[in-house]
Amino acid sequence: MGYPTFxxxxxxxxxxxxxxxxxxxxxxxxxxxxxxxxxxRYWKKNYPEIPYVAITGGEPLLHEESIPLMEQxxxxxxxxxxxxxxxxxxxxxxxxxxxxxxxxxPSSGMTQFQRWENxxxxxxxxxxxxxxxxxxxxxxxxxxxEEKKLYQNPCYLSPAYxxxxxxxxxxxxxxxxxxxxxxxxxxxxxxxx
Ligand code: SF4
Numbered sequence: 728m729g730y731p732t733f734x735x736x737x738x739x740x741x742x743x744x745x746x747x748x749x750x751x752x753x754x755x756x757x758x759x760x761x762x763x764x765x766x767x768r769y770w771k772k773n774y775p776e777i778p779y780v781a782i783t784g785g786e787p788l789l790h791e792e793s794i795p796l797m798e799q800x801x802x803x804x805x806x807x808x809x810x811x812x813x814x815x816x817x818x819x820x821x822x823x824x825x826x827x828x829x830x831x832x833p834s835s836g837m838t839q840f841q842r843w844e845n846x847x848x849x850x851x852x853x854x855x856x857x858x859x860x861x862x863x864x865x866x867x868x869x870x871x872x873e874e875k876k877l878y879q880n881p882c883y884l885s886p887a888y889x890x891x892x893x894x895x896x897x898x899x900x901x902x903x904x905x906x907x908x909x910x911x912x913x914x915x916x917x918x919x920x
Contacts, residue, residue: 728910728911728913729913730779731774731777731779732777732779732780732781732808733770733774733777733779733780733781734780734781734783735766735780735781735782735783735787735796736749736752736783736784736785737752737782737783737784737785737786737787737789737790737793738752738753738757738758738784738785739752739753739784739785739786739789739790740752740753740784740785740786740789740812741786741789741812741814741815741840742786742812742814742831742835742837742840743836743837744812744831744835744836744837744858745834745835745836745860746834746835746858746860746887746888746890748888749784749785752784752785753785763792763795763796763799764799766796767796767799767800767803770800770805771803778804778805778806779805779806779808780800780805780806780807780808781807781808781809781810782796782797782800782807782808782809782810782824783809783810784810784812786811786812786814786815787809787810787811788809788811788815788816788817788820789815793809794819794820794821797809797820797821797824798821801821801822801823801824806825807821807823807824807825808824808825808826808827809824809825809826809827810827810829810856811826811827811828811829812828812829812831812837813828813829813830813831813840813841813842813845814831814837814840814841814842815842816842816844816845817845817848817849818845818848820848822850825852825853825854826849826850826853826854827853827854827855827856827883828845828849828853828854828855828856829855829856829857829858830855830856830857830868830871830877831858832857832858832859832860832864832867832868833863833864833867834858834859834860834861834863834864834887834890835858843875846875846877849879849880851879851880853880854880854881854882854883855877855880855881855882855883856882856883856884856885856910857882857883857884857885858885858886858887859884859885859886859887859891859896860886860887860890860891861890861891862899864887865884865896865899868882868884869903869905872905878906881908882906882907882908883907883908883909883910884896884900884907884908884909884910885909885910885911885912886911888912888915893909893911896909897909
């Protein structure tokens with residue numbers, strides 16, 4: 728968080744979270760079809776000094792092409808972060824990529840689609856992300872982290888915008904005395920797109 732980052736947003740998602748804030752990436756037709764080479768050329772030409780590349784969506788892993796794209800980006804020296812919703816197989820994500828995998832909380836309405844087998848493929852640098860909309864989500868998250876022993880990877884808790892005040896979530900985290908990390912959508916607070 729805080730680094731200028733080149734975002735590659737894939738169109739389409741297999742889930743339908745209640746608080747989804749990227750409807751434009753799931754419905755309609757506001758996308759441009761591009762080859763991996765074109766995307767990489769665009770990044771190198773326009774942002775030659777920005778190594779940080781986020782692969783996001785929608786759900787990038789719905790697209791077979793996302794794998795070779797990540798491989799090529801890593802080989803070009805990019806620091807690649809994949810954001811994935813946790814419902815699809817992550818075993819083929821290239822080694823050099825940092826995976827930020829969602830664990831879907833009850834408020835999403837999508838917990839039944841969690842692919843728990845993915846936990847075995849997490850690398851030490853990967854992150855688990857929980858979007859928290861209310862106290863039930865928070866308590867559920869504490870429970871699931873214990874039950875599934877998720878502390879081996881950093882656990883990021885992000886308030887569901889605009890449903891939960893980040894200050895409230897920060898206090899819950901502090902009171903829990905657990906090694907959890909608060910993650911806010913910085914661009915929203917800075918009024919940046
Ligand atoms: S997984 Fe992400 S893009 Fe898909 S519906 Fe949920 S929040 Fe939206």
